[in-house]
Amino acid sequence: MISDVRVKGSLIEVYDASSKRISYMSQGSKDLVGIASNFFVIINGSLIEVYDEKCKRISYMSQGSKIVRGAAGTTFTVKNGSLIETYDEKCKRISYKSA
Structure with missing residues (x-):
């Protein structure tokens, strides 16, 4: 279980x-944008990537116009235009609502 994810140096x-x-793992051009109990979310170039506690990539999707709002429990949320979308760790959209 993940308690914290920190960027330290590189x-x-x-x-x-x-x-x-x-x-x-190496930070490179990755930006940490969300931490949940079993995964964390990174923006890497034009991708939203999800990693497990061993820094193994679980899934990814194109960022497009999506802005990651945060992660909690077993999901993360993004703002996509006028929608707030909720995704699981496999980048499968679970729900959405108007922002």
């Missing part, structure tokens, strides 16, 4: 509940 580091670093 690394993105993942920590567990006892503040122990459990994994890390």
Whole structure:
């Protein structure tokens, strides 16, 4: 389970509940935009990417005009034009509503 994800220098580091670093990866051009209990969300160029606690990419989708609003529990939300969309860790849209 992920307790925190931090950008330190050129690394993105993942920590567990006892503040122990459990994994890390190079930051490169990646921007950390959301942290949930079992995954975190990155913007990498024109992609929205979802990674697990071991920094293994679970899924990805095109960013297009989407703006990631945050992540919590088992989902993350994006603003896409006039819609607020909710996605699971596989980048499958679960729901949407007018913003």
